[in-house]
Amino acid sequence: xxxxxxxxxxxxxxxxxxxxxxxxxxxxxxxxxxxxxxxxxxxxxxxxxxxxxxxxxxxxxxxxxxxxxxxxxxxxxxxxxxxxxxxxxxxxxxxxxxxxxxxxxxxxxxxxxxxxxxxxxxxxxxxxxxxxxxxxxxxxxxxxxxxxxxxxxxxxxxxxxxxxxxxxxxxxxxxxxxxxxxxxxxxxxxxxxxxxxxxxxxxxxxxxxxxxxxxxxxxxxxxxx
Numbered sequence: 001x002x003x004x005x006x007x008x009x010x011x012x013x014x015x016x017x018x019x020x021x022x023x024x025x026x027x028x029x030x031x032x033x034x035x036x037x038x039x040x041x042x043x044x045x046x047x048x049x050x051x052x053x054x055x056x057x058x059x060x061x062x063x064x065x066x067x068x069x070x071x072x073x074x075x076x077x078x079x080x081x082x083x084x085x086x087x088x089x090x091x092x093x094x095x096x097x098x099x100x101x102x103x104x105x106x107x108x109x110x111x112x113x114x115x116x117x118x119x120x121x122x123x124x125x126x127x128x129x130x131x132x133x134x135x136x137x138x139x140x141x142x143x144x145x146x147x148x149x150x151x152x153x154x155x156x157x158x159x160x161x162x163x164x165x166x167x168x169x170x171x172x173x174x175x176x177x178x179x180x181x182x183x184x185x186x187x188x189x190x191x192x193x194x195x196x197x198x199x200x201x202x203x204x205x206x207x208x209x210x211x212x213x214x215x216x217x218x219x220x221x222x223x224x225x
Contacts, residue, residue: 049166053128053140057112060143063151064101064110072108076101079146086142087114087135089179090172097139098124114139134168138176141165145183159183161193164200177203 060079064072076099083097094117101110114130116123127139141164148155165176177200184191193200201207207222 053136056140056143056147057127059147060112061110063147064099065108072101075150076110078150079143082146082149083139083142086138086179089182090138090168090175091135094118095135097142112139134165134172137165137167145187148189149187158190158192161191161195163195164193165197170199173197173199176200 064075064079080097080099084095087095087097096115098113098115099110100113101108103109112127113124114127114135116125116130127136130136130139141161145159148159161180164180165173168176180191180193180200181203183189191204193204195201201209201222209220209222211218211220
């Protein structure tokens with residue numbers, strides 16, 4: 001009888017050990033799944049941001065390519081000036097924006113470049129190849145504003161921004177929200193933005209914090225006084 005009990009006890013311990021191993025393996029696989037889902041979500045967001053950036057560039061190119069020569073030069077200068085001002089406002093005077101238009105047959109082709117000055121040497125690169133994602137953010141933001149101000153009939157209404165300057169490093173965020181304020185004043189447009197950056201949130205005249213509790217959105221006004 002004792003041998004039978006011992007045998008059953010060993011079986012129970014063996015099953016408990018197998019169960020623990022199975023649970024540990026499930027935990028590892030579940031953690032791996034969640035990590036992959038998080039990485040997938042980030043990749044999908046990056047793709048969406050990339051598509052939005054490309055769409056902005058293509059809209060600017062289309063505007064320049066379809067304009068008559070005089071109107072094209074005016075639009076080119078307005079875009080170059082606004083984007084250059086944005087880059088210099090945020091990153092300093094060593095940056096500028098340049099649009100090159102070449103005639104290919106009866107078609108005008110526009111290319112965009114960020115020009116930076118490194119110890120007296122001019123370096124010209126495509127925006128997406130420039131220093132860090134922050135440069136792309138600022139170029140895209142400024143181009144969108146330039147399009148709103150250049151396209152005829154003019155697009156009215158507020159400037160809606162989703163995570164502006166998402167990739168701009170912390171040391172430049174202060175300059176970004178100062179630039180956004182100057183845009184609002186310059187063009188007489190209200191700016192409505194969604195952001196996770198508390199510095200940008202605090203820069204607004206009116207700000208709200210939205211959090212989710214038990215599946216219900218909770219909205220609280222942020223005191224920026």
